[in-house]
Amino acid sequence: MPTLQSYGWNAHFMRHFETNTTQHLEAARVLSIQGFKHLLITATGNADAQLSGALMNSREPEDYPKVGDWVLAKRYDAEGIIIDTLPRINALSRKAPGTQSTRQVLAANIDAAFIVQGLDRDFNLMRLQRYLQQIVQCNIRPVVILNKADLVPDPETYRQTVQELGYNCPVVLTSALQPSQDEWARQYLLPQHTYILLGSSGVGKSTLLNSLLGYRLQEEGATSTANNKGKHTTTARHLVLLPNGSMIIDVPGMREFGVTDEGAGDGVYHPQIDALAPQCRFGDCTHQHEPGCAITAAVRSGELPEPVYRSYLKLLREQYHFQASEADKKRNIKQLTKLVKQVVKHRKNNKY
Structure with a gap:
């Protein structure tokens, strides 16, 4: 059975856990959230839990536990109760979709973010810069994955275009349907590190994830013959442990990724x-x-x-x-x- 260390437990979380004075609470990491139900990984295995009333009443929704958070939980017979959240190392947020300026936290405690764009018809430099901007300001390392490289005659020009943005981040050319992607996975997916997959619907995120896992966690969407775009398949954020010991959070395709003022100070970082x-x-x-x-x-x-x-x-x-x-x-x-x-x-x- 995987240990808490396998899921990223480290000295930062241990230090804050040991200062907790409440007895009979155990540490757990949030793997997924479905409605009010939180799926946790604990030292003894998986457990379902809900937020305590005190936690919900004392926090703003953006401060509720998210996928990737480490929490303090109290176990009961059928279901646990989440009492508190341990301080985050970082959190990936965006402006919530719509007209109001509300921050939406997507996931927490992330080592690097993989921004996936498809080179068939999804490649959009402005959208990519928005992702890079927000990810860097959230103190997360970005890695750009240019998928479906086999569908364009000169994929290297796309890599150069991204590098000219000046963010000095890795830019990987791959195709989710070809085994060559294993090379970048071995380089960038490290054991006990947490990653997140980001991108629009149909860029091949689920296909990439299924290939990394070696089995189908997500059904891959059929591809339209009219526009070469895949269909939306992921419906909720969830953290999974990969065979090499790294973790990845898959996120539903996002049509909007608005920037916030996260860590920005007086202006936009570029x-x-x-x-x-x-x-x-x-x-x-x-x-x-x-x-x-x-x-x-x-x-x-x-x-x-x-x-x-x-x-x-x-x-x-x-x-x-x-x-x-x-x-x-x-x-x-x-x-x-x-x-x-x-x-x-x-x-x-x-x-x-």
Whole structure:
């Protein structure tokens, strides 16, 4: 039977577990979530559990346990109760789909994220840069997987295009239907490390995962003869242990992957922009219209590709919008709390 160490238990989690003063709680990792049911791996095997009422009432939904989290659970006869979550090493989040600026945490405690794009019709540089932007800001190492390389005449040009973005991350060309993918798996999938598969529907994530596992965890979607796109097959996030001892979290295909302000400070992180920014005349340069801006000069000279610059500005606007909406939400909550206190005080004073 795999041990907790097999699922990524390390000194960070042990240190926080030992400071817990509540007795008779055991450590467990969240493998999947279906509705209110959380499937956990414990020192004695799998167990189903639900969140305690106290945990749900004291946390925002984004702070509820997610796939990959380590939790403290109390075991009962048929089902356990999750009492608390151990501090995360990191968490991968995105702006929740829709118009409101709400952060959605996808998974936690991840060593690297595999961004999968298909070279048939899914390749989209702007979408890829959005993934890279958010993943890096969440303190997670990105690896780009360009799948279906056998369907294009010159796949190497796609790899070069990605590398020109400047994120200095591995870019792998592969085909999920060919055994050559085993080479990249041996290089990037390390035992007791946790990875996450990200990408749109139909890029071949389930086929890749099934090949790594050696059996079909997910049914592979049929491919349309009209557009060469696979159908959506994954319906929920789940963490699985691979034969080589590494772990991978499969995520349903995402149509939207909006950026948040996760770890961003005052702006969007981009390696090429950050390298040139110290040369700007003004320390608070927005890299848009100021005289002496090294960024706009690099765009004019061709040193910085214009599509990369336009993408940077778009991500920057999205981030500022998210920050503004978050501030509005917090201000509204503060005003509502103040109003509730005033009503309670008024009722108490008037005794009704």
